[in-house]
Amino acid sequence: AQSVTQPDIHITVSEGASLELRCNYSYGATPYLFWYVQSPGQGLQLLLKYFSGDTLVQGIKGFEAEFKRSQSSFNLRKPSVHWSDAAEYFCAVGARNNNDMRFGAGTRLTVKP
Amino acid sequence: EAGVAQSPRYKIIEKRQSVAFWCNPISGHATLYWYQQILGQGPKLLIQFQNNGVVDDSQLPKDRFSAERLKGVDSTLKIQPAKLEDSAVYLCASSLEVGQPQHFGDGTRLSIL
Numbered sequence: 001a002q003s004v005t006q007p008d009i010h011i012t013v014s015e016g017a018s019l020e021l022r023c024n025y026s027y028g029a030t031p032y033l034f035w036y037v038q039s040p041g042q043g044l045q046l047l048l049k050y051f052s053g054d055t056l057v058q059g060i061k062g063f064e065a066e067f068k069r070s071q072s073s074f075n076l077r078k079p080s081v082h083w084s085d086a087a088e089y090f091c092a093v094g095a096r097n098n099n100d101m102r103f104g105a106g107t108r109l110t111v112k113p
Numbered sequence: 114e115a116g117v118a119q120s121p122r123y124k125i126i127e128k129r130q131s132v133a134f135w136c137n138p139i140s141g142h143a144t145l146y147w148y149q150q151i152l153g154q155g156p157k158l159l160i161q162f163q164n165n166g167v168v169d170d171s172q173l174p175k176d177r178f179s180a181e182r183l184k185g186v187d188s189t190l191k192i193q194p195a196k197l198e199d200s201a202v203y204l205c206a207s208s209l210e211v212g213q214p215q216h217f218g219d220g221t222r223l224s225i226l
Binding site for chain 1: 117119153154155156157158169204206212214215216217218219220222
């Protein structure tokens, strides 16, 4: 079964600084990959997804992620962080033949003024 | 388009009591999921429906948890009797079909006293 590791439990960045959140996955074939964001007291909102094709995917709110098969990674990036980006971020991996999606434990992002 | 609706938003019960959660997915979404999200962890899939049939309930504690999706639309998740370790946020999600991105509701926060 697939699995996801998010090595960073908590990250703090200054507003305007760049951001990279790490995600490593384990799956025997080419996976479906997702990044979700969760604000306090709310459900998860899809930021972006990778199914196939271009390995650099663009998402909402200025986020992007790059699928690197050789490193089994799907890191999330944003060039300039806004205070409103403070939230919990979850990476998820899904299988192509079903929807058994596994989530990482999440990375909490704090944005300093 | 209206999102996934869940109710109640919050529920406090004592251990050994029963509780039920309700979910109304996005119109036209055939696949519905229930997740359990314990504080500090990513969501864990409890059960997946395709229309009104169960696709995957391998992680559902069937001795105390039950779920149904009558007529392939709304769904209810029940816990009876509740244990302290059931304290979590219960998230409902839906997707057009298996393999497509999932859309999440805001969840029900359950506290067991």
